[in-house]
Amino acid sequence: MALPKVGSIGEYIRDQRQQAKISLRQLAAAAGVSNPYLSQIERGLRKPSAEILNQIAKGLRISSQALYVQAGLIEDREPPSDVITAIRADANLSERQRQVLIDIYESFLKERRAEDEQTSQNAHPRHDSDEDDAPLPEEFLAALEPYAATSRNGNVTQETKEG
Amino acid sequence: MALPKVGSIGEYIRDQRQQAKISLRQLAAAAGVSNPYLSQIERGLRKPSAEILNQIAKGLRISSQALYVQAGLIEDREPPSDVITAIRADANLSERQRQVLIDIYESFLKERRAEDEQTSQNAHPRHDSDEDDAPLPEEFLAALEPYAATSRNGNVTQETKEG
DNA sequence: TCGCGCTGCTTGCAATTGCAAACGCGGTGA
DNA sequence: TCACCGCGTTTGCAATTGCAAGCAGCGCGA
Structure with a gap:
């Protein structure tokens, strides 16, 4: 090139x-x-x-x-969301925490959108393609386990393999 | 360096x-x-x-x-932890979602700080330290219910971190 | 049991990065 | 006139990037 x-x-x-x-x-x-x-x-x-x-x-x-x-190494386009940008730029968060927060945020957006359209439907119509929507990976729950006291198995796996 | x-x-x-x-x-x-x-x-x-x-x-x-x-190629002189600000300013979120996100974020910060202090100490499970302030209110779990459903089939724990 | 396709990894090797040293040029003071 | 100093540039060269080709392992259908 x-x-x-x-x-x-x-x-x-x-x-x-x-x-x-x-x-x-x-x-x-x-x-x-x-x-x-x-x-x-x-x-x-x-x-x-x-x-x-x-x-x-x-x-x-x-x-x-x-x-x-x-x-030309950064597209001049606006960042998709200030929230995500802020999360990504926050050095006080661990990698995993960052990802979890972003996942939650994005799923909130989806939920919000779904609520808008889902006036009559009540069941989850199983999104056609999951290529683009990340349905909260297991890390999500794993990271939340410590907080979710109601969780079934206390498998925490809180490894901080950083550094 | x-x-x-x-x-x-x-x-x-x-x-x-x-x-x-x-x-x-x-x-x-x-x-x-x-x-x-x-x-x-x-x-x-x-x-x-x-x-x-x-x-x-x-x-x-x-x-x-x-x-x-x-x-580490953009060490913007402004590392504003304006995550909360961004969340508050995001019109795409509901008020409840906003509060949940902020709660999670703050509890992440707490967890992070706790980890820092604990790193030098011996393996000290800090599960008992949730008495001072419950990091995540019930809104937290309530808001997450729909997503938590994805892990009910007990798979998960698929860490597959590099071996 | 093959063979096929997929996963990630290792191995040379051409091309490029990035630097130390040296070059030519113009201005200044003795 | 000379020596000196700064400017930007050119010239090799070690170190590194990034790739094509090939390797080992795993799952699956015949």
């Missing part, structure tokens, strides 16, 4: 750098990359990795996201 | 993929990367470039930003 936007990201970086009135070497030092490499990036000769991109963004004191958008 | 969480991004991807119930090869095809490479990424043996990361996010139908955050 060609590199259609590599040039634009380079131009963008150079633009930002010049607006900040700092030299290539200064930015390179601030970003922790070598000056030759930064030079090549700015001229579109190299496609920097995400890591380098992030460091450059830091060195420029600009939003990483702006840079990623410029690089 | 540039990327201390290369492993976690792999785990995150694998987690998302398994929750989507698709095979490694399927995701690889959907993302347009080779399956061996994806395998190595998931196991933390490779640090994928931003481009690859973006394609994987697309293949997983998840937010690219979420992946970048997971990869």
Whole structure:
């Protein structure tokens, strides 16, 4: 595949750098990359990795996201939901907790939608395709077990294999 | 030290993929990367470039930003734990759903904090510590009833974490 | 028992990243 | 004139990415 936007990201970086009135070497030092490499990036000769991109963004004191958008690495589309974005960005949650919260949230949305349409029906019509709707995986319940005191088996499996 | 969480991004991807119930090869095809490479990424043996990361996010139908955050590539200077704010502002939720979500979120935070303090301690089951404040009111379980039905057939416990 | 298809994993290897060192250019002071 | 300093750029080269091909294991129908 060609590199259609590599040039634009380079131009963008150079633009930002010049607006900040700092030299290539200064930015390179601030970003922790070598000056030759930064030079090549700015001229579109190299496609920097995400890591380098992030460091450059830091060195420029600009939003990483702006840079990623410029690089075409983040679709500019609005996030589907602020709730999900907030959950995903919350470092206070464990991976599993995050997923559980999102699952619950999404199922709430579905429930809400179903309530709207389901004026006369009362039984669950078994959604035609489950390819897209995640019906709360077992992790959901597993993670909730500690809270759901009424649960049958106290199989908690609260392993925090993190770190 | 540039990327201390290369492993976690792999785990995150694998987690998302398994929750989507698709095979490694399927995701690889959907993302347009080779399956061996994806395998190595998931196991933390490779640090994928931003481009690859973006394609994987697309293949997983998840937010690219979420992946970048997971990869530690977007350390947005604003890590606002505005989960609650987002929930409150979400017009798609009912009032009760909103309250349940917030309750779950807060109890997750508590659990997380408890885990932190407990990590250095010996295996100390903290089940007995639910006396100070019941984390989840009955609304919680009530709201979840319809979903909990999916696990009544006693399958579950299918952890299938990497072996 | 085969064979087929699927799962994920290992193995070389071409292409690329990213860097250290060196280059040419322009401005400044002695 | 020279030496010096900074600028951006060019030049090899080690390390890494990312892939094509192949391997081992599992489930299923003949």
